[in-house]
Amino acid sequence: MRRSVSIAGLAAALVLGTLGFGAGQESYVASAQEKMSTMEVKIDNFSFGPVTLTVPVGTTVTWINRDDIPHTVVSTDDSKTFKSKVLDTDEKFSFTFSKAGTYPYFCSIHPKMTGKVIVQ
């Protein structure tokens, strides 16, 4: 009795599992997309890494300062799209890019430090 139940249960699980796997596959991809929609730029040694970051529309980019000196992240396009406060070591700044385009930026304290986010 139990065995048949368990077999049925197993079969049901398999069926459900298959169905679930199908649906799960979609959600797997979705969560992978979610994972990709946050990208990180590391600030260290007076430079942004990577210098140029290409991301899909809707991505949130997080800059994190690993340097032992404070830095800022300030966009240099005409509309001054984003501007962080001063980031001391280990502080972060995030911005979500909802429009395609090229977004150059720099550190306003050390203007030689420049970077670019390309949103496609």
Next chain:
Amino acid sequence: MSEKKKDELLHDHNYDGVDRRGFLKCMAWAGTGAFCVIKGGVLNSYSLSRVSEISAADMMGELSFVQISDSHMGFNKPANPDVAGTLKAAVDKINALSSAPEFMLHTGDISHLSKPEEFDTVDQILKSATPKDVFYVPGEHDVLNDDGKQFLERYGKGSKGAGWYSFEKKGVHFIGLVNVMNLKAGGLGTLGHDQLEWLEDDVKHLKHSTPIVVFGHIPLWSVYPEWGWGTDDSAQALAYLKKFGSVTVLNGHIHQTMQKVEGNVTFHTAASTAFPQPAPGKADSPGPMKVPAEQLKSVLGITDVNYVQGKHALAVVDSSLA
């Protein structure tokens, strides 16, 4: 060492009998604590450890002041977790100078993060220095969140624009410049049109024999553009000062002493009282240079400047905190 290099930079356009070669040789020793005074056109140098044996008359020029720089109050990482302590050591060094300086110049980066308590702490520590008057120009760390409003409120009384101004002491004309505002991406320090116009006007009617001292945070000469160590429009400023027989430019920002002589202009950068930075190109980036704790004070310092009436060049002497 770099003595040969310093000799190569010599130009003696002044014909004033000042022994520039000897003067610059002395500068090369200054890091170990030499004190040089030009008096009657003759260079005299003394080891700082023997300074107490020199008579006051021999020591004194007619004007004596001190430059400190880059106190970065609020910085707390290697190589210096105690920048308040090293600033206090700098004040002790200043107070021990036998020829008491009349005033101090602070060439910026007073604070590390433009925080009010950081400025307060520096003010507090400098209160115990013998020279009571301090003249400030901002560093990029002093104008972080508010376009320099706080700096102006605290230190910019009587100044123009972002905080530039001039004043006279014993016939020497001092000019404080601001080159850390409105920095452009990929760029160096910048003075800007308004400040340059003001400068041209400020010096227009001065006699050519007036000694000029310019002080500003970022070097006004191209020390190392790759690291932003230069000012993109300083050539214009220097053009307005071309007519003067003696121009001394005092800067900070690079956290090490460096000197260059070009015609009538002597450029000089001061050490920091907080932390050293690497020599140009000697590291990946110009960030704080870590040194063993016992060496820290030897790479921090103050600059003592003396002027003798009638003689063109000012005697600029660096001494470390060790």
